[in-house]
Amino acid sequence: MAASLFTKEGDGMIVKAGWIFRQKAFFRKWKKSWIVVCSGGPVRVFKNKNASRPQKSYDLKMDCIVIKTGRQCQYLLPPNGIDSSALIEIVLTGDRAIKLCANDSETARMWTSALMKAQSGKDLPTPRWERRNLNKEEVLNLEYRSCWYACCRNNQVDDF
Incomplete structure (x- = not known):
């Protein structure tokens, strides 16, 4: 496993990791970087997938003002093609x-x-089944039986 995929204690789980272009501040050149986004808010930028130390580290939960996408990024020019x-x-x-x-x-x-999940700081995904249509006993029963991470699908909760 790549060294960059190990998280520090308190970072939360990895929401997304992969290669993406990042614009350098000085010459404004686009360069591919390995980025790891964690659910607790940290975003770490690595030189490559196997790097053990990040080049840059940001905390979206504490420092993020807004995340712009597409045409909202008025002054950015994407890489060729x-x-x-x-x-x-x-x-x-x-x-x-x-x-x-x-x-x-x-x-x-x-x-x-992934970045918005990191910014919100929510560690667990929201279950797909609706609580509104259930009485208190049914909700407690489903919470007891459910696997919140992977088992919620098609509005059903599966047992292990």
């Missing part, structure tokens, strides 16, 4: 920003979703 709908800009406190670009708009949506 990539549509502007794949752009992502994370505006941080202290006049800082992380400028990212995925390979396509679908991948950009997945990155944006």
Whole structure:
């Protein structure tokens, strides 16, 4: 397993990790970076997948002001051959920003979703079944039997 996929204590679980273009601040050149997004808010930028120390580290839960995507990133130009709908800009406190670009708009949506989960700080996914239509006893029974991480599908809760 890659060294960058090990999280520090308190980081939460990894929401998304992978290669994405990141615009460097000095010459504004796009460079591929390995980025790890954790549910507790940390975003770590690594030189490569096997790096043990991050080049940059950000805390979205504490520092993120807004996450812009696509046409909202008015002053960004994507790398050659990539549509502007794949752009992502994370505006941080202290006049800082992380400028990212995925390979396509679908991948950009997945990155944006992961970044928003990290920003919200929610560690567990919301169950798919609706609580509104159940009485208190049914809710307690389902919570007791459910596996919140992986077993909720098709509005049913499966037993192990």
